[in-house]
Amino acid sequence: MSRYDLALIGFGGVNRALAELVFQRGDSLAEELGFALRVVAITDLRAGSLVDTDGIDLAPLLAAEPGELDFAGLPGGSTDPRNEWVIRHVPSDVVVEATFTNPADGEPALSHVRWALESGKHVCTTNKGPVALAGQALKALAAEHGVSFEFEGSVLSGTPVLRTAQSLFGGLEITGVEGIMNGTSNYVLGRIEEGVDLPAAIAEAQELGYAEADPTADIEGHDVQLKVMILANEVLGADLRREDIFCEGISTITPDEVRDAASKGLRWKLVGSATRNEDGSVDARVAPLALPSHHPLAGISGPVNAVSFHTDLLGTVTVSGPGAGRIETAYALLSDIIAIHQRHTSATRRVLQETHLV
Ligand SMILES: NC(=O)C1=CN([C@@H]2O[C@H](COP(=O)(O)OP(=O)(O)OC[C@H]3O[C@@H](n4cnc5c(N)ncnc54)[C@H](OP(=O)(O)O)[C@@H]3O)[C@@H](O)[C@H]2O)C=CC1
Numbered sequence: 407m408s409r410y411d412l413a414l415i416g417f418g419g420v421n422r423a424l425a426e427l428v429f430q431r432g433d434s435l436a437e438e439l440g441f442a443l444r445v446v447a448i449t450d451l452r453a454g455s456l457v458d459t460d461g462i463d464l465a466p467l468l469a470a471e472p473g474e475l476d477f478a479g480l481p482g483g484s485t486d487p488r489n490e491w492v493i494r495h496v497p498s499d500v501v502v503e504a505t506f507t508n509p510a511d512g513e514p515a516l517s518h519v520r521w522a523l524e525s526g527k528h529v530c531t532t533n534k535g536p537v538a539l540a541g542q543a544l545k546a547l548a549a550e551h552g553v554s555f556e557f558e559g560s561v562l563s564g565t566p567v568l569r570t571a572q573s574l575f576g577g578l579e580i581t582g583v584e585g586i587m588n589g590t591s592n593y594v595l596g597r598i599e600e601g602v603d604l605p606a607a608i609a610e611a612q613e614l615g616y617a618e619a620d621p622t623a624d625i626e627g628h629d630v631q632l633k634v635m636i637l638a639n640e641v642l643g644a645d646l647r648r649e650d651i652f653c654e655g656i657s658t659i660t661p662d663e664v665r666d667a668a669s670k671g672l673r674w675k676l677v678g679s680a681t682r683n684e685d686g687s688v689d690a691r692v693a694p695l696a697l698p699s700h701h702p703l704a705g706i707s708g709p710v711n712a713v714s715f716h717t718d719l720l721g722t723v724t725v726s727g728p729g730a731g732r733i734e735t736a737y738a739l740l741s742d743i744i745a746i747h748q749r750h751t752s753a754t755r756r757v758l759q760e761t762h763l764v
Pocket residue numbers: 415416417418419420421449450451452453487489504505506507514532533534559560562563615616617618619729730731732735
């Protein structure tokens with residue numbers, strides 16, 4: 407039985423939910439997947455850092471209220487997050503990056519990912535910043551060090567959009583993508599249709615764990631801009647920068663417009679899209695649209711999101727599922743660890759076969 411020792415960077419909604427999965431389902435996951443998981447380090451801006459190379463006892467951490475965690479008083483604990491030291495020097499197999507997404511320059515997450523890959527550790531992240539702003543460079547760094555860089559949760563949380571396109575669409579040409587890619591704004595628009603005001607709807611999305619640390623990114627479309635960039639670069643082979651993608655959020659639509667449209671059978675949705683042109687260039691944009699009820703994206707409600715892939719042989723294929731949520735996003739991290747396990751297990755088997763050891 408293999409085992410993966412995890413270092414969790416950031417201990418907010420998502421990484422805490424991953425710790426819950428490890429704690430509550432570790433044994434059944436090991437039986438099903440053939441590997442065990444152990445958390446050996448946690449860092450967090452507020453709680454500090456905690457290290458136990460024999461495996462951290464997660465029970466007391468998960469029993470505490472999130473805002474009350476303080477690692478300083480615990481054996482192996484410190485008030486300082488010590489991110490670089492933990493990432494580079496604490497023995498771990500996978501660094502799980504889930505600090506806040508910074509749409510401007512991806513930091514500090516970008517440095518966290520670099521330090522981990524340079525140290526020969528696999529990385530899983532739900533953080534959109536490093537993937538959108540430096541995805542290709544980070545994949546090259548991972549390859550150079552013989553490790554994996556996985557980021558399924560950076561688009562549509564645990565709903566497997568990237569892996570579907572990359573693993574299951576072999577032989578298809580994808581000509582464009584279009585979708586609702588932000589759980590918070592979609593939830594907020596639905597609540598406004600129901601008569602709730604904007605600040606109250608945003609507060610609900612925060613409470614439910616959908617919103618970014620700064621929900622401006624959800625409301626003004628910057629979060630979708632990063633996701634469109636990731637899809638365009640990963641799936642359409644583009645090399646877009648943020649400034650290439652027109653971006654307008656939902657704050658330009660008034661609650662009256664949302665309710666008035668609903669009374670006429672139209673639903674305002676924040677739609678992100680990227681299309682490949684005949685010359686190979688890719689155009690991408692994010693903007694609110696009032697969709698008629700027969701549009702495939704009009705019925706996508708609440709924190710559920712959807713991405714439609716336009717393809718040559720299958721026409722349009724739509725993947726729909728949770729776009730946000732703590733446990734849903736933690737599942738994306740688990741699916742990344744499964745992908746790492748599968749890739750490195752088959753690579754090891756190949757080497758053994760080539761050397762006639764199996
Ligand atoms: N929640 C969701 O539905 C989804 C989230 N994501 C992404 O996953 C990531 C995590 O999301 P989520 O858990 O909801 O966010 P949270 O804000 O709940 O958690 C982030 C945690 O990281 C901590 N942190 C911030 N900066 C640092 C730092 N420099 N070193 C160590 N810890 C730090 C924060 O501490 P403090 O609170 O003190 O600032 C906080 O505890 C984000 O990048 C988000 O965009 C992706 C898909 C869906």
